Amino acid sequence: SYELTQPPSMSVSPGQTASITCSGDKLGNKYASWYQQKAGQSPVLVIYQNNKRPSGIPERFSGSNSGNTATLTIGGTQATDEADYYCQAWDSTFVFGGGTKLTVL
Amino acid sequence: QVQLVQSGSELKKPGASVKVSCKASGYTFINYNMNWLRQAPGQGPEWMGWINTNTGNAIYAQGFTGRFVFSSDTSVSTAYLEIISLKPEDAAVYYCARQGDSGYEFGPWGQGTLVTVSS
Numbered sequence: 001s002y003e004l005t006q007p008p009s010m011s012v013s014p015g016q017t018a019s020i021t022c023s024g025d026k027l028g029n030k031y032a033s034w035y036q037q038k039a040g041q042s043p044v045l046v047i048y049q050n051n052k053r054p055s056g057i058p059e060r061f062s063g064s065n066s067g068n069t070a071t072l073t074i075g076g077t078q079a080t081d082e083a084d085y086y087c088q089a090w091d092s093t094f095v096f097g098g099g100t101k102l103t104v105l
Numbered sequence: 106q107v108q109l110v111q112s113g114s115e116l117k118k119p120g121a122s123v124k125v126s127c128k129a130s131g132y133t134f135i136n137y138n139m140n141w142l143r144q145a146p147g148q149g150p151e152w153m154g155w156i157n158t159n160t161g162n163a164i165y166a167q168g169f170t171g172r173f174v175f176s177s178d179t180s181v182s183t184a185y186l187e188i189i190s191l192k193p194e195d196a197a198v199y200y201c202a203r204q205g206d207s208g209y210e211f212g213p214w215g216q217g218t219l220v221t222v223s224s
Contacts, residue, residue, distance in 0.1 A: 045212035
């Protein structure tokens with residue numbers, strides 16, 4: 001079965017750039033999506049089709065996908081961006097990564 | 106705005122059944138598939154499958170066949186997830202999520218329904 005691998009955690013200082021990676025076999029040939037899940041809340045779509053932002057998502061969220069790696073980049077990270085982030089792709093079924101806990105400190 | 110509102114938390118005994126509802130508003134219900142996802146404590150979301158709200162046809166992911174039933178009622182723009190013969194390992198938060206416009210993503214999600222299975 002298809003697997004997506006994310007680093008379990010990362011930390012970033014306020015105002016800095018956070019780059020969260022998601023690895024999978026030939027992931028660049030698929031559409032990658034990213035979700036933000038704050039504590040006690042449901043997931044929110046922040047990037048779809050590799051690099052598109054839904055309405056209402058700040059411009060500091062961007063995405064890329066090439067080769068075996070998709071990347072979610074958060075520029076000028078704010079304290080409110082502290083959350084779990086999940087990548088997701090379709091490979092005969094919808095697959096999620098294990099999630100990356102982003103700490104802003 | 107597009108909104109999905111799910112039914113409240115449930116506490117059930119092993120062997121019982123539970124039915125979770127997901128009421129949609131702000132868009133034409135039959136124009137989008139509705140997905141169901143499970144999130145166990147400390148885990149990432151897991152896709153359970155979807156229901157075509159126009160035809161009523163359902164697709165179940167591997168591991169969610171047999172005891173899991175998706176249904177919908179277009180007259181009230183509501184999708185349902187029923188879990189039969191609950192097991193302790195079914196304890197999780199269950200989410201409904203609308204399929205995205207491209208078909209490859211989910212958004213928005215409901216607020217989640219916590220199902221607890223305990224004797």
